[in-house]
Amino acid sequence: MTTIAVDAMGSDEGVSAIVEGVAQLRAENSELSIVLVGDEKLLTAAMYKQGVRDNDTRIVHAPTTVSMNDKPGAALDAMPNCSILRAAQVVAEGQADALVSAGNTGAVILASSRHFTRLGGVRRVGLAAVHPTMERHGPHDDPFALMLDVGATLQCEAGDLIAFAAMGSAYSQVISGIDDPRVALLSNGTEAIKGTPAIVEAHRALAKRKDINFVGNVEGLDIPRGSVDVVVCEGFVGNIVLKMLEGVGDVARDLAKTAYDTKLRYKIALGMLASGIKKVAALTDWKQYGGAPIVGFDHTVIKAHGRSNGRAIRNAIKVAAKTVERGLTKRIRDHLEAAPKGEA
């Protein structure tokens, strides 16, 4: 049986959203085994309240928590028994197969690096995220594409970008079921010579790879359109892009709301467009996606959004279980090992 360790304390919403996610899984008769790591009293009370029984949901007590505003390194040093370190330890010791946390991203990555091993060929891990696109992707017609890195590694060497391409391709195959995902580097032009030196070098190396369907560079224009399945960029750029898309969604909702508040004519028209607007809102609703994978460790780590509700936590746990059951780590390792010597 697959077991997922969940850092139950890091979320902005407290333990209740975490336990609600578990309750939703139980309501669906999910057979996943869950280890909730956090304050035993709070968790016991929340489980009782939500009707989650303790036969397939175990609590591991962790008395302290890293908050969103803590500096990761200092916080982990000061709190060796904090929930994210204990949760990573539970996985490292083999008591669980993968890790889910809605906590401080830096602390999740650092705690993972203290307990897990980076795969061969990985200098720096990547944080991946899906972003909404107009075009559909893969056998399930997913209205989103994968992007990495979105903030784990601000500045990348060519080798980092190559490793992200390999890992993103593996993730897309295993989780989205796309046989031969189209992978591209995000740059300031489609030509092979465009971009920073790291991008130009990565382009040259990826163009030779047989195991990765590298389609070249894409530009900013292609991101909302979604012309490829996996977009590779350095963490600084990925962070800006992802937050910009979130901002565009916010602005669209605000404009719609303003129109809605002011004019009867708009009110009627927006009412008629409601199903279309809902579709767009669904596109930019991260809650349904279930979190961002951190790739490059020998265990899966899923970072759920800090503001995750029960449904988002449920989805994050399900994605984590999928990565285990479908052998993501092995697939990533195979991709990384396919690199010619000296690259990635």
Next chain:
Amino acid sequence: MTTIAVDAMGSDEGVSAIVEGVAQLRAENSELSIVLVGDEKLLTAAMYKQGVRDNDTRIVHAPTTVSMNDKPGAALDAMPNCSILRAAQVVAEGQADALVSAGNTGAVILASSRHFTRLGGVRRVGLAAVHPTMERHGPHDDPFALMLDVGATLQCEAGDLIAFAAMGSAYSQVISGIDDPRVALLSNGTEAIKGTPAIVEAHRALAKRKDINFVGNVEGLDIPRGSVDVVVCEGFVGNIVLKMLEGVGDVARDLAKTAYDTKLRYKIALGMLASGIKKVAALTDWKQYGGAPIVGFDHTVIKAHGRSNGRAIRNAIKVAAKTVERGLTKRIRDHLEAAPKGEA
């Protein structure tokens, strides 16, 4: 009288859009003096056709043109009499006050650097552009903000970012009429310690400046919202951001068109929303803005979009004239000289 030199050959639309822009200015009784640099025969024919007389519009013959796909350096070396080099020369020799071109951006920058001098404290010039925002800016309620660099300098040192902040602030004062423009660095978090080493260093230096209203870092979220007047970033990031916004506009138009084509209900609703949709389209319509200033030289250079129509060319020429009449170069020089020794 202010005189503007216009590279009349670089545009994707040929000389006709350029001459149409001049014809529009004449129809408005503009007193600007224009020097059109390009193929004399083509220009004479186009001027005749558009009814532009030659008393205040002079032609300087240039037999060759750099195309959009040419490599700038090689093209300029091979064509010493090409229109962009001759147009820059006309300005450098004092026959005109500022330069406008809709040609190959790299060639415009390179031709300018061959004929103009970089201002003291400017290691690399910046290409600035306005982007649409939800919030309004300045005394004219402009629905856009300024961003630089958007592609002239892919990777920046701290000194470049500081110089861009100073030059962007001056441009915003002189052209948008904002007394004390809010200037921010684009980063992956608002805290002073967030970002690449160059951003962190620039943040520290800008925080001490009395002559620049530096409000700190903004994130990707703030770009569509438009919470500041001037966004400073390195050229690679600015290029991605600007093209992404263009892509979002394209996708919105496509989605609207699809809806329009398919369902009567949508058709009626979209008809009712038409004025709102036009407002959004106007926001993302670069044609009305009149081009992107290249800042850092001792003369104003305005890069118009390659697909500029007559109206866009007219606007670019008017903006160029405004920079001359309002003393942009002097203002930029003052800002650059206000930097403490050793910075910017």
